[in-house]
Amino acid sequence: MHSVYYFVFAVLIAVIGISVNFKFHIDKMKDNPADQGKIQTKFFIANAIIEIIPIILVVFGFMNTRPVSSTADLLIPIAITIIATLFGVLFIFLQSKVDVTEEIKAFIRSFTFIGLMMILAFPIIAIIAMLLMLNMA
Template structure:
């Protein structure tokens, strides 16, 4: 069960952060002068939405034990990789669609920051899965 705690933490971190990204990048596309406010809203939202996933990560590390066979980690690892690919693809698409020329630089910068924020918990989860190898 322990590998799935890390998968749950990654999913619970990524879904709200991607929703926040979508809302805030649309605001940034409409009015690029709101960059400071949009980034502030994004950081506050990320801090709030990562509370439960961080608790799940701590719980997962406290209950961690090696698995009997490596095949027990295949499904959680595939789910995590799918989540990571989905998040990067989602952010990449939002960066490319309907961006006015005057907002391109700000949207690109915001997208890069958001990519690193959305991948933080999944990277920790992947490392935890490697630590569970027999």
């Protein structure tokens, strides 16, 4: 397996895991707005657990980094990374627009941006790593 796919798998696991975690916790927040602090704390803890495997995959990816022979070798991995990222971003935005009352709208907005930043971390790492592999050749 080429080392570029370590980064792709890390992105897929992180984006899907964080999206599901976000959905679970934003639904709790919509049902019980009084417990916003507890729900947000549990969200961060769950994200830390979800990100263990992607972090390990990123480390393995950097340990096994080899130059790619051409740009064509990176087209499919970059496409998968971009599609997964767009899925995660769209999913989070859609979850933040459904069943939001006026009194929790501001908190849902800030929670949405926190979720977006967490989703975007691994795709940014993956794309930078892939571009580094291209420059090594």
